[in-house]
Amino acid sequence: MQSLKRIVVAPVVAVCMATTSCTLIPSSGPSAIKIASEAKAVDAPYILINVTQSVAAILESAGERPLSVAFGSARRGSSSRIGVGDVVTVSIWEASSDGLFASGTGRQGGTQIPEQPVSEKGTISVPYAGVIQAANRTPDEVKAAIENALKTMAIEPQVLVNVVKNISNTVTVTGEVASSGRIPLTLGGDKLLDVIATAGGPRVESHQLAVQITRGSRTETIPMERLISDPRENIYVQPGDVITLIRQPRSFTVFGAATANASVQFDESQLYLNQALAKVGGLNDERADAKGVFIYRSEPVELVRRIVPSAKPMRPDGTVNVIYQVDLKDPSGFFLLKSFKVSNRDLIYIANSSLAEVRKFSTLVSTTATPVVQGVAVMSNLNDLGQ
Structure with a gap:
């Protein structure tokens, strides 16, 4: 009977030893330590940036470039000049x-x-x-x-x-408007909202729309809500401009040790990280590593170089894979939540704490070993009765 016990218990020991490998422990994603260590590699596929107030300020200012800077806000000198095709x-x-x-x-x-x-x-x-x-x-x-x-x-x-x-002094308005087509410009000059209204206005609610302006070889896109709320964005249009209203529901995705993992659509023109986490119930108290709140995003290399001067493009479109890390163990981290803007298609990942991993390991070993040990005990009892 002793030999039988050794034969039965041996696999249990082997399983317990095998489960000491982290790769066999069920997990919703990498640990905060793993993300930080891989970011130090020479050929790391991403840049890890610890979010501070200065980093949050840089990111916020980068998203506030008005159209008056991109295209200029001046009114066209005259829209009364005759053009080819008129x-x-x-x-x-x-x-x-x-x-x-x-x-x-x-x-x-x-x-x-x-x-x-x-x-x-x-x-x-x-x-x-x-x-x-x-x-x-x-x-x-x-x-x-x-x-x-x-x-x-x-x-x-x-x-x-x-x-x-008037063919030459027109703009083209298309997309999610009531009546697409060419809009003749008036002598006094027309602004973006003027020509959108002339085209019958949006067909859907403004928070679902982005406005794309193409002038020559340059294209800029802004949320419709921002165009409405910020007078700087309501610039004068120029002949030949193409204005497209694009239906673009915005969303972010949450994985890991959150109360709920979900893809969440949002209507706010400016959504901050504290609001995003609140939409999924916040962090899971039993699992979450408060130091490991990560935001995955692709950023233009010009923007990343304002934070990491040595940054290089990682994608064909000239963008860089960036992971932003927020440390909520630091009491000031909650202020960062209120100043870090969530962008469309952001992925928010919350790492598991090391204690949660130990707890899962203990549960896995217990679940694997208990039935076998119980079987050995039953066989031992039967052997005692037979004697």
Whole structure:
């Protein structure tokens, strides 16, 4: 019977020894120590940044770049200049009914030249006046040019130039608006919200939208709520701008030793880390390592270099994989929660404490060994009865 006990108990000992390896202990992710140690490697796939008030301030200022800085806030000098593709009409009157443009009605001569688009060369054609340069001129300047060309042939000619289809002085509004299309600009200048309103306004609630502005080769995107609440963002648009309203629900994901692991959508234009953690019930008191609150994010290398000057791009788009660490064992860490902004698609990971790992190890060993030990005891009792 003693040999049987040795045969049965031996596997239990082997299992207990095997479970001393951390890789066999169930875990929701890496420990805080593991994350910190791998960040020191020469070829580390991420940069670990301990969040301080100065780091939080840098990150907050990086997210507050107004469109007036990106594109400028100046109003366009004039939106009345004629451009290529614009459709114009020209009306001509003379002081006598016997002039070039006589109508045959016995009244002062006059006629209207049919609508015509401004050619690719920027010109229009006027009978007797010939080819007239129209592009990059105001209607008054084109009027003066036609009158000057006719003054030796017509009798005191008077000209009226009218733009009936304004193609060059427009912006394109598309996306989640009631009516997509080209919006002609007014002489006084139009701002972003003006042209969005002219297009019928957003089709969904503003907190679900981002506004993308493309001007030339440059594109900037801001939340719709920020455009509404910050007057600096409501800049003047320029001819040729493309304004797109994009439906972009924002969310973050929480894993690890939180009260709940979940993907959470949020409507706030500015969501801070304390609010994000509150949405999932905070840290799990029995499991969480308060020093190990990590935020995974990809950041532009220019921004990371303001914190870590030696940072280099890690992805083809020039971004860097960054893990931000917040230490809630430090009483001031809770102030950091109130100043650290959560971005769209952030991943928040809360590491397990070392005590939680020990507890899991003890539970695993106990769960594995107890049935075997109980079996040995039963067999021993049976053996005693047989004797």
